[in-house]
Amino acid sequence: MADDKTKRGGADRKLIALTEKYEVAYWSKKFKVTPAKLKYAVKKVGHSARKVEDYIKLQKHRAADKSRIALSEAYEVRYWSKKFKITPAKLKAAVAAAGHSSKKVEAYLTAQKAAKRKAAKKSAKRTTKRKKAG
Numbered sequence: 001m002a003d004d005k006t007k008r009g010g011a012d013r014k015l016i017a018l019t020e021k022y023e024v025a026y027w028s029k030k031f032k033v034t035p036a037k038l039k040y041a042v043k044k045v046g047h048s049a050r051k052v053e054d055y056i057k058l059q060k061h062r063a064a065d066k067s068r069i070a071l072s073e074a075y076e077v078r079y080w081s082k083k084f085k086i087t088p089a090k091l092k093a094a095v096a097a098a099g100h101s102s103k104k105v106e107a108y109l110t111a112q113k114a115a116k117r118k119a120a121k122k123s124a125k126r127t128t129k130r131k132k133a134g
Helices: 021-031 035-045 049-064 074-084 088-098 102-133
Strands: none
Touching: 021 035, 021 049, 035 049, 074 088, 074 102, 088 102
């Protein structure tokens, strides 16, 4: 049971009891969410306070800023690496050069690709001139 008043150990403190108003108020205040959002999170991930906290943090992060790249979150690195079709190491280098804005990183990567194409065209012209001269 989530809230057995006869037990006062650590295991009981790690669970959220939605049946107790004071617990809903405490956890809502602690996680800085409305009671409705707390109840929804408990329904989604269970009564574990840690799981609920992680879920709420994830939801806040997603809602707060979808256009910023957070390298500290592994799922973000995976998502943006797949989206830009680059390795995580190249993504980290691009973020270091352009900043955390996804639009700036995208512009930076586009400029890098354009520079590579331009360099390839120059080298191709050089090789064709050498072949014609030789």
